[in-house]
Amino acid sequence: QKEVEQNSGPLSVPEGAIASLNCTYSDRGSQSFFWYRQYSGKSPELIMFIYSNGDKEDGRFTAQLNKASQYVSLLIRDSQPSDSATYLCAVGSNYKLTFGKGTLLTVNP
Amino acid sequence: GAGVSQSPSNKVTEKGKDVELRCDPISGHTALYWYRQSLGQGLEFLIYFQGNSAPDKSGLPSDRFSAERTGGSVSTLTIQRTQQEDSAVYLCASSPGTSQETQYFGPGTRLLVL
Numbered sequence: 001q002k003e004v005e006q007n008s009g010p011l012s013v014p015e016g017a018i019a020s021l022n023c024t025y026s027d028r029g030s031q032s033f034f035w036y037r038q039y040s041g042k043s044p045e046l047i048m049f050i051y052s053n054g055d056k057e058d059g060r061f062t063a064q065l066n067k068a069s070q071y072v073s074l075l076i077r078d079s080q081p082s083d084s085a086t087y088l089c090a091v092g093s094n095y096k097l098t099f100g101k102g103t104l105l106t107v108n109p
Numbered sequence: 110g111a112g113v114s115q116s117p118s119n120k121v122t123e124k125g126k127d128v129e130l131r132c133d134p135i136s137g138h139t140a141l142y143w144y145r146q147s148l149g150q151g152l153e154f155l156i157y158f159q160g161n162s163a164p165d166k167s168g169l170p171s172d173r174f175s176a177e178r179t180g181g182s183v184s185t186l187t188i189q190r191t192q193q194e195d196s197a198v199y200l201c202a203s204s205p206g207t208s209q210e211t212q213y214f215g216p217g218t219r220l221l222v223l
Contacts, residue, residue, distance in 0.1 A: 034211065043200055043214040088152070095140060096165065097212060101151035
């Protein structure tokens with residue numbers, strides 16, 4: 001069974017700090033990797049996707065992928081209170097995404 | 110340019126009743142997905158449509174659950190003889206239709222079975 005593991009948190013960081021969110025996955029055949037943000041009571045919204053090993057940067061967000069270690073991470077620089085949410089890691093194989101249970105991030109002003 | 114829409118946004122029903130949940134995907138998206146999210150839990154895959162056919166129904170929890178899609182667009186998830194454990198948020202997502210693509214989520218339907 002394909003599994004995606006995330007630390008449930010909560011992860012608490014001060015405003016302006018770097019938040020580091022981690023995810024491991026079991027299926028070596030996974031091809032695509034996504035980070036979604038979910039505010040309480042809302043649906044998931046896409047933050048970033050990454051397909052190749054290495055880093056991918058988009059504004060304050062950097063996704064990192066290491067397929068050999070089956071590890072994907074999300075770094076949030078200059079964290080803001082508005083970043084407080086649950087972050088879901090999703091791993092894709094063909095059409096299907098498998099989601100982790102999410103890490104709750106709290107950014108303290 | 111509208112996103113994925115779902116209706117109703119909230120549904121309260123009595124145990125044993127049937128419910129229908131509707132999803133309208135992004136225009137032109139051929140792939141459509143249903144997920145379920147229980148309180149404090151991750152997203153549980155239910156079913157995947159490519160066009161009007163459902164190549165993967167493996168996540169449907171029981172034969173009380175069924176889904177259809179017509180005209181390659183709107184999809185309906187039906188839960189028959191609802192049980193209290195069916196209470197959850199039901200999320201629909203769509204994507205353009207090839208592999209490795211981002212799924213875009215609707216706002217969800219909150220179902221409460223009393």
